[in-house]
Amino acid sequence: MRALDLELVQRCQHGDAAAFEEVYRAHAGRLYNLVLRMAGSSHDAEDLLQEVFLHAHRKLGSFRGDSSLGTWLYRLAVNHCLDVLRGRQAKMSRATESLDEDGAIEPAAAMPVVPTAVSRLDLERAIARLPPGCRAAFVLHDVEGFEHNEIAKLLGVSEGTSKSQVHKARMKLRAMLSGMAS
Secondary structure, eight states, X not given: OHHHHHHHHHHHHXXXXXXXXXXXXXXXXXXXXXXXXXXXXXXXXXXXXXXHHHHHHHHGXXXXXXXXXXXXXXXXXXXXXXXXXXXXXXXXXXXXXXXHHTTOOOOSSOOOOOOOOOOHHHHHHHHHHSXXXXXXXXXXXXXXXXXXXXXXXXXXXXXXXXXXXHHHHHHHHHHHHTTTOO
């Protein structure tokens, strides 16, 4: 399989558009599902998927064949999504700092939550609210079915960190969704 990946990458590097289309067709569906869950919206996911494949095209020269092409693309996609999400968090943090400094008054009480069954949409929204590291590990493990050793390689973290991030994500999701279940 890796020999086929290396051959395909070499064809791409030599300008073979059909080879890159083959890479795209083989991996776009799975990568789209990943970026959709990490980004939280289909519009963002479409943009991110295009960015991931542009990034992959530029970086094909760095593919050494140590892992499968699919794993390499997954790692690129995860890292790109994490970078984008971190950038959004930083931007949001800067935007809300001025509100905090102005002494904005918190509402006295929140609206009561009417208990309902947790829907898939509620779950997707809750996943979108997870911190990027927890979200990535959770999506890769509990949604995509990767083992912790694989996640560790994809995210560039230890296996213990992967386990910890998944555990934290589950705990945060339980807390977020606990008021929604009937």
